[in-house]
Amino acid sequence: xxxxxxxxxxxxxxxxxxxxxxxxxxxxxxxxxxxxxxxxxxxxxxxxxxxxxxxxxxxxxxxxxxxxxxxxxxxxxxxxxxxxxxxxxxxxxxxxxxxxxxxxxxxxxxxxxxxxxxxxxxxxxxxxxxxxxxxxxxxxxxxxxxxxxxxxxxxxxxxxxxxxxxxxxxxxxxxxxxxxxxxxxxxxxx
Numbered sequence: 001x002x003x004x005x006x007x008x009x010x011x012x013x014x015x016x017x018x019x020x021x022x023x024x025x026x027x028x029x030x031x032x033x034x035x036x037x038x039x040x041x042x043x044x045x046x047x048x049x050x051x052x053x054x055x056x057x058x059x060x061x062x063x064x065x066x067x068x069x070x071x072x073x074x075x076x077x078x079x080x081x082x083x084x085x086x087x088x089x090x091x092x093x094x095x096x097x098x099x100x101x102x103x104x105x106x107x108x109x110x111x112x113x114x115x116x117x118x119x120x121x122x123x124x125x126x127x128x129x130x131x132x133x134x135x136x137x138x139x140x141x142x143x144x145x146x147x148x149x150x151x152x153x154x155x156x157x158x159x160x161x162x163x164x165x166x167x168x169x170x171x172x173x174x175x176x177x178x179x180x181x182x183x184x185x186x187x188x189x190x
Contacts, residue, residue: 014139016084034125034151038167039064042149045171046121046161048072055079055119057134062102064087064123069101071083076102077115109134116141125151132156143172 016179034042042064048054050073059078068074080086096170102188105115109130116138124131135155138148146160150170154160162171 002146003132019083034064035167036063036067037077038125038151038169039067039132041164041167041169042070042171044122046147046149048074048121052120053077053118055104055115056120056123057112058124058130059089059104061083062092062104064125064188065097065102066092067120068094068123068130069098074101074121078102078104078119079107079109079112079115080104081106081108085110090101092106110137113137113141117143119146122148123151126153128153128156144175147157147172147181148172148174163184 003059012015018141048068048093052072052074054065054068054074054076056062056076056078059065059080060082062078065078078089083106086106093099093102094103095157097104110133120144122138122142124134126134131150131153132155135158139158142148148155148171150172154163154170155172158172160170163169172181
């Protein structure tokens with residue numbers, strides 16, 4: 001009887017985990033973790049100040065938010081669409097003692113207007129297709145001087161403020177409501 005209960009619990013866990021992976025993949029953001037070196041380089045380039053707000057869209061296990069809170073004394077918001085990784089992120093934040101500084105929300109990458117407007121730094125480790133879809137929304141809503149970090153993939157039509165080649169980290173600066181600044185001059189119209 002005990003063996004059957006353990007087997008059912010393991011099967012249920014694996015089922016939920018696989019469903020979460022499928023949800024993430026179909027949303028355009030399959031779960032892929034950034035290496036510690038990439039996270040560290042991203043925040044070295046962004047130079048967060050204590051108390052600033054970091055938004056991680058597609059936060060996975062919340063490792064980047066925890067890193068920023070521990071090393072730079074930031075506050076943070078994470079958004080995660082995968083039910084399993086949403087719960088894992090919340091658990092990691094709790095275990096690391098950062099639940100006062102970091103809040104994790106369940107949801108997709110798009111339509112996060114309130115969080116984008118609050119952020120001083122936006123951290124993105126998303127695939128190219130989702131970045132292309134999300135980038136206009138971020139630049140339209142981000143406050144002036146918001147730093148936007150993209151790991152591995154550049155934001156199409158935007159010129160990075162700083163690029164680090166190893167690991168690939170791109171830092172962009174928002175200019176407030178998108179007035180066309182921060183764009184690659186070759187893509188400007190008018």
